[in-house]
Amino acid sequence: MKDSAGDNRGGLQELLPPLTTHEAAVEAARCLMCFDAPCTHACPTHIDIPRFIKKIATGNLRGSARAILESNLLGATCARVCPVQELCEGACVLGSERKPIAIGRLQRHAMDYVYRRGIDLLQAGEATGKKVAVIGAGPAGLTCSGELAKLGHSVTLYERRALAGGLSTYGIIVLREPMEVALAEVAMVQRLGVRLETGKDVGNDPSIADLHAGFDALFLSVGLGPTPQLGIPGEEFIVDGLDYIECSKLDPSRLTVGKNVVVIGAGNTAIDCATIARRLGAERVTMVYRRSENEMTAYPHEYDFVKREGVGLWFLAQPLKVHAENGAVKALECVRVQLGATDSSGRRSPQAIAGSTIMIPADQIVKAIGQNKPSLASQLRLATEKGFIRVNADFETSVPGVFAGGDCIRARGAASTVMAVQDGKLAAHAIHQRLVNHG
Numbered sequence: 001m002k003d004s005a006g007d008n009r010g011g012l013q014e015l016l017p018p019l020t021t022h023e024a025a026v027e028a029a030r031c032l033m034c035f036d037a038p039c040t041h042a043c044p045t046h047i048d049i050p051r052f053i054k055k056i057a058t059g060n061l062r063g064s065a066r067a068i069l070e071s072n073l074l075g076a077t078c079a080r081v082c083p084v085q086e087l088c089e090g091a092c093v094l095g096s097e098r099k100p101i102a103i104g105r106l107q108r109h110a111m112d113y114v115y116r117r118g119i120d121l122l123q124a125g126e127a128t129g130k131k132v133a134v135i136g137a138g139p140a141g142l143t144c145s146g147e148l149a150k151l152g153h154s155v156t157l158y159e160r161r162a163l164a165g166g167l168s169t170y171g172i173i174v175l176r177e178p179m180e181v182a183l184a185e186v187a188m189v190q191r192l193g194v195r196l197e198t199g200k201d202v203g204n205d206p207s208i209a210d211l212h213a214g215f216d217a218l219f220l221s222v223g224l225g226p227t228p229q230l231g232i233p234g235e236e237f238i239v240d241g242l243d244y245i246e247c248s249k250l251d252p253s254r255l256t257v258g259k260n261v262v263v264i265g266a267g268n269t270a271i272d273c274a275t276i277a278r279r280l281g282a283e284r285v286t287m288v289y290r291r292s293e294n295e296m297t298a299y300p301h302e303y304d305f306v307k308r309e310g311v312g313l314w315f316l317a318q319p320l321k322v323h324a325e326n327g328a329v330k331a332l333e334c335v336r337v338q339l340g341a342t343d344s345s346g347r348r349s350p351q352a353i354a355g356s357t358i359m360i361p362a363d364q365i366v367k368a369i370g371q372n373k374p375s376l377a378s379q380l381r382l383a384t385e386k387g388f389i390r391v392n393a394d395f396e397t398s399v400p401g402v403f404a405g406g407d408c409i410r411a412r413g414a415a416s417t418v419m420a421v422q423d424g425k426l427a428a429h430a431i432h433q434r435l436v437n438h439g
């Protein structure tokens with residue numbers, strides 16, 4: 001993995017530069033090393049934060065990275081993508097009066113140190129003879145696979161795409177996480193002995209029946225599906241937000257960016273699309289959302305960021321139709337709405353105000369309105385909750401021996417990488433208990 005600080009590609013380089021050795025030492029020295037530290041409680045994977053920071057302060061970066069990896073196999077990714085303001089750094093006792101400790105950046109400092117030097121800190125466990133199939137190589141699947149390998153199980157990790165890493169590879173913008181970081185973690189999991197099979201669409205080839213016959217347990221970490229349809233005339237002219245981000249990561253030179261871009265949605269994906277458009281040359285970027293600022297699902301710091309990027313927002317506007325001439329987008333027609341009663345999402349539902357249509361000029365429209373529920377759930381006839389796969393406290397689905405974790409089970413709370421990592425870790429331990437106790 002190379003240092004991404006100098007990697008400047010048309011405004012899409014990693015936003016935060018790495019800390020220098022001196023900066024890291026000074027920051028680490030500010031930590032009060034709290035006993036029963038609130039930051040550790042606030043981290044979903046419960047990394048012993050004072051311990052890893054103390055090791056940075058004493059120059060022991062290997063030891064620091066080891067402390068992180070004990071709790072979180074994807075420490076390099078999480079250091080970059082975690083909403084730290086809401087998690088560890090939000091709980092830092094220094095935050096009430098001064099700046100909280102830059103926990104994410106210190107974590108990145110320790111993790112990058114070992115990856116850049118090719119240092120492996122983890123080993124596969126003694127072979128148990130048990131075989132587990134993991135389906136989906138995003139953060140949940142990679143973590144579950146790596147933890148199972150550490151416990152001595154033989155793991156085959158199936159991935160539909162050409163590259164593993166899930167949304168860390170294809171979905172999180174380079175400003176936050178360059179692709180090399182996710183791929184370095186994939187390689188680390190492979191070095192633990194996990195056999196990665198890419199280009200395998202489980203359900204078709206191989207079938208679930210094949211996997212049931214060949215493995216002692218299955219873990220489903222398939223994430224969510226594609227962006228849903230809006231169901232409006234002219235939708236065929238709208239660009240899919242996930243494709244937009246993916247192209248900006250794989251090959252930004254192939255991405256067509258309009259001069260006047262409208263992004264439909266107001267979650268974190270919409271903010272990412274708006275940021276890409278701005279940074280790759282759009283003169284005007286406007287986000288359109290059918291609810292108000294209060295119902296936005298984007299993190300407050302992301303919302304502040306996109307405003308600083310010069311992105312405009314139209315609240316309480318519902319898309320009705322895309323206007324195009326000779327295949328070229330001209331405008332998005334919307335109707336103004338007011339908020340009525342609370343709907344199934346727990347938010348007030350938009351109701352059209354008669355005769356209030358507006359025309360928002362645009363030469364490109366991008367939709368970023370979330371993702372469909374996992375289709376494998378209905379294919380396998382698994383019990384679901386709000387369309388997500390239902391699991392018990394041991395991450396086991398309604399089919400015995402089939403476990404699940406990550407975004408595909410997240411019926412409650414916001415989906416995030418660190419939550420997927422924690423699911424993968426806990427599920428691996430539950431699978432291990434099942435395999436050693438029940439054969």
Ligand SMILES: Cc1cc2nc3c(=O)[nH]c(=O)nc-3n(C[C@H](O)[C@H](O)[C@H](O)COP(=O)(O)OP(=O)(O)OC[C@H]3O[C@@H](n4cnc5c(N)ncnc54)[C@H](O)[C@@H]3O)c2cc1C
Nearest residue numbers: 081136138139140160166167202222223406407416417420
């Ligand atoms: C645009 C965007 C930006 C985000 N930014 C952040 C952020 O900044 N911080 C943060 O914490 N979270 C962020 N998230 C959320 C985070 O990426 C997810 O919560 C996390 O990736 C979930 O991990 P997962 O392993 O459950 O699923 P995924 O990462 O979606 O991985 C699922 C994997 O399963 C594979 N798969 C699916 N079906 C099959 C099949 N049948 N056979 C084989 N393989 C299959 C998929 O190809 C994929 O690789 C973002 C999400 C999006 C969409």
Ligand code: SF4
Nearest residue numbers: 043078082087088104
């Ligand atoms: S994994 Fe995320 S939440 Fe946990 S300490 Fe690291 S940056 Fe903070």
